[in-house]
Every structure is written in structure tokens, then in C-alpha cells.
């Protein structure tokens with residue numbers, strides 16, 4: 001691009017060119033391999049500042065990641081949808097927990113701790129476990145990281161197209177941390193699933209489809225400027241919903257100190273998935289409908305019910321547009337994301353309990369997108385563990401560790417992530433009485449399945465087969481704030 005062209009592009013979408021906002025927030029790393037290192041600082045801040053000074057030049061910026069992703073997409077398009085072999089990158093970003101920030105600042109980072117989002121960050125995920133429904137098997141005392149007795153000060157997220165390159169970078173970072181007296185308290189690896197399952201989570205469903213678009217980062221569709229170009233249904237929201245110091249949908253955001261500008265709050269959660277148990281439960285619930293004589297369209301098996309639990313079929317096609325059967329996939333077609341729930345107010349097609357309706361009710365609250373838009377989060381999760389496939393040998397059986405490394409960015413932990421967990425996912429009376437909790441990630445409950453042919457609904461029990469094994473709340477500061485913290 002000529003200088004003139006680059007200037008014009010930067011004026012139109014300035015956030016694409018940000019050297020201050022860290023990578024993975026607005027421009028996703030989107031890699032096949034990822035490692036998350038949880039670090040504890042030593043008692044003396046000086047070596048930590050020095051460590052940070054050396055780390056900063058290695059941090060990926062939004063500009064770098066966005067430019068790489070654009071080049072990758074163009075190359076992929078030219079290669080008719082296959083991955084361009086020569087293009088690879090290794091990225092890294094850093095976030096700090098409240099104790100980590102306080103340690104580096106040497107003073108109270110957030111003098112006004114009144115706002116809920118600030119309180120959530122200050123208290124940390126361990127103290128907020130009840131709000132998030134982390135009880136029983138998910139109780140924080142059992143967590144692998146984020147427990148009260150095991151402080152985390154910083155989180156490094158390293159991602160690469162190439163596993164060997166990722167390992168080299170991660171070991172360099174481990175050595176540098178150890179030299180400065182930092183301890184790795186937990187290390188979580190993640191990787192996209194192999195073969196046809198790439199881009200799918202362990203239950204088998206395509207993930208990473210519906211993300212918010214971001215104003216001044218994503219290009220609007222010239223014919224439909226509320227949506228991202230080439231991504232029908234991806235609504236463009238103001239950047240302040242995800243990055244601090246930018247305009248928000250509502251003007252009443254709490255005023256946070258200047259150092260938070262261009263930073264973003266982060267949730268890192270390890271969510272273990274019991275794949276065989278979840279599918280066995282879906283099968284049992286499906287058989288129960290037969291036993292009770294509920295009439296269903298011909299050919300609707302367990303997949304049909306599981307798709308209703310998610311709100312999408314395994315391929316990612318929405319139940320909203322394909323109520324009774326998974327449609328054939330159309331190569332090159334945009335994701336099926338232009339979804340409205342206005343005509344499905346009773347949840348006869350996409351149930352009120354469906355995971356994607358619970359976590360983004362879209363226009364299904366009073367016919368207006370606004371109540372859902374203000375709760376949106378940017379998801380950057382990646383699976384961990386091998387796919388469930390007992391015939392494939394060790395690591396693939398029912399007892400092996402597998403699940404989702406859930407990573408999300410937002411501007412307010414309480415208003416966005418915690419609200420989703422408490423008021424929608426785990427709320428039995430979401431939208432209507434006795435809807436039930438989210439059958440994919442919610443706590444145990446009866447859900448009410450309603451259909452046009454069954455308007456009064458039928459109760460089905462869904463126990464929880466996604467267990468929380470660790471959570472950390474952190475803040476990914478701007479590069480300029482990190483430089484100040486490094487002294």
C-alpha cells in the first residue's frame with residue numbers, strides 16, 4: 001500500500017493501526033497453538049521492572065496482529081481456502097492481576113473501588129466464585145490456578161502457528177522469568193483440535209463464530225454499515241465496550257484512571273469438559289421425549305436435541321435458520337450469524353436455554369439489540385487436551401483432561417462476564433419462568449423444551465458436565481502503561 005493509501009486507511013480504521021493496544025484484544029491471535037503462563041512475582045520489585053522492560057519489545061501490538069491476519073486471509077482466499085504454508089507468526093501479550101499491578105505501581109492502582117467492575121477486579125475471581133456459579137465440583141478451593149493460597153501476578157499468553165516455535169518462545173520466556181526471580185505457578189497449553197475438528201470445541205461444535213465487531217477496527221459493510229463487511233450479523237459496537245478510555249454504548253461508564261486507557265480486562269478460565277457424559281445425557285433426554293410420546297419431526301435424533309442445547313448444529317449452522325436438520329456446508333459462504341429472535345419470542349425454535357441465546361439474546365429482549373449489546377465480550381478461547389476418541393488410544397479416553405481455555409476481553413468484568421454467568425447462563429428464569437440454566441455450561445437444572453407442537457413445554461434434566469478448574473481476572477494494559485510500570 002502506498003504511504004498515501006496507508007494514511008487514508010489508518011484514518012478510516014485507526015484502531016487497526018494501534019501500537020498501544022496489545023494484540024489478541026481487538027486483533028485475535030487466532031493460532032493453532034497457545035501457552036498461558038501464570039507468574040508470581042518475588043518480593044523485590046526492581047528485578048520485576050527490569051524483566052518487564054525486556055519483555056515489552058516482544059509484546060505483539062494490535063497493528064502487527066491485524067496486519068498479519070489481513071495478509072493471511074488474503075493469501076487463504078487466493079489459495080481457495082487452504083492455509084498459506086509460508087506465513088507464520090508467534091505472538092505474546094501480558095496481563096496483570098490486581099495484586100500484580102499494585103506491586104508494580106507501589107501504590108493503590110484504583111483509588112475509587114466503588115464501581116462493581118473495579119470491585120470484581122480488586123477482589124479477584126476466587127472471591128467472586130459464587131457470583132459465577134463456581135460451586136460443588138467447580139469450587140475455587142479445588143482450582144489448579146487462581147486459588148487464594150496461590151497468587152498470580154502476571155499472565156503471559158503466547159501463541160503460534162507452529163508448535164516448535166511456540167515451545168522455543170515459551171522456554172525463553174520461562175528462563176527470563178526465572179532469572180528475575182518470578183515463579184511459574186501454572187502453565188496451561190492449548191491447541192486447536194486436529195483435522196476436521198479444527199475450529200470446533202470438544203463437544204464437537206464449531207466455535208468462534210459470533211464475535212462483536214468493533215468500531216474503528218472492523219470495516220463496516222458499505223451496504224449495511226451496522227454490520228462488519230463480509231460478516232452478516234456481526235454488529236459493530238463502540239470500542240469502549242472492550243477497551244478502556246473509548247466511547248461506550250451508554251455514557252454512564254465509571255471513570256477509571258488515565259493509566260487504564262487502551263487496556264482491557266481479561267478473564268482466563270480453564271473449563272473441563274466431560275464429553276461422553278454430556279452426549280450420554282443428551283441421548284437420554286432425547287429418548288425421554290420418545291418415551292413420553294412427544295411427537296418430533298422424522299429423523300430427529302440426539303444431534304437434534306444437542307443442537308438445541310447449543311443453538312447451532314455441529315457445523316455452526318444456526319438452529320434459528322435450520323430448525324430440524326443440519327444443512328450441507330457451503331464452502332466460502334459467510335457464517336450463519338444474521339439471527340433474530342423476534343419471531344421466536346417463545347423459544348419454540350431456538351430455546352431460551354440454548355447456549356448462544358443465553359450468552360447473547362440479541363434482539364430477543366424487548367425486540368431491541370441494546371440490552372444484549374452492552375453485555376458482549378470478545379472471546380479468544382482455545383481447546384486443551386486430545387479429542388474424545390477412545391479407539392485412538394491414550395489421551396483420547398473418557399478420563400483424559402480436555403476442555404476449553406476460555407479467554408475473554410471486556411471493559412467491565414462485573415457488567416459483562418459476571419452478568420452473563422449470573423443473570424443469564426445460571427438463571428433458571430431467564431426470559432421466562434423455568435427456562436432452566438444453560439445446558440452446555442450452566443449449573444444442574446431442569447430446562448423447559450418448548451416446540452410449536454409442544455407449546456406448554458417438557459422438562460428435561462441437564463446436569464453440569466463443564467467444570468471450572470481455575471479462573472484469573474487480569475488487566476491487559478496498554479504498551480505505554482506497561483512502559484511506565486517498567487520504570
Ligand code: HEM
Nearest residue numbers: 201205206207208209210271356359360404420421441466
Ligand atoms: C466449555 C465451555 C464452553 C463451550 C463448549 C462453549 C461453546 C460455544 C459454542 C459451540 C458456541 C457457538 C459458536 C459461536 O458463536 O462462536 C458458543 C458461543 C458463545 N459462547 Fe460459549 N462455550 C463455552 C463457554 C462459554 C462461556 C464461559 C461464556 C461466557 C461467560 C461463553 C459465551 C459465549 C458467547 C457470548 C457466544 C456467542 C453467542 C452469540 O453471539 O450468538 N461461552 N460457545
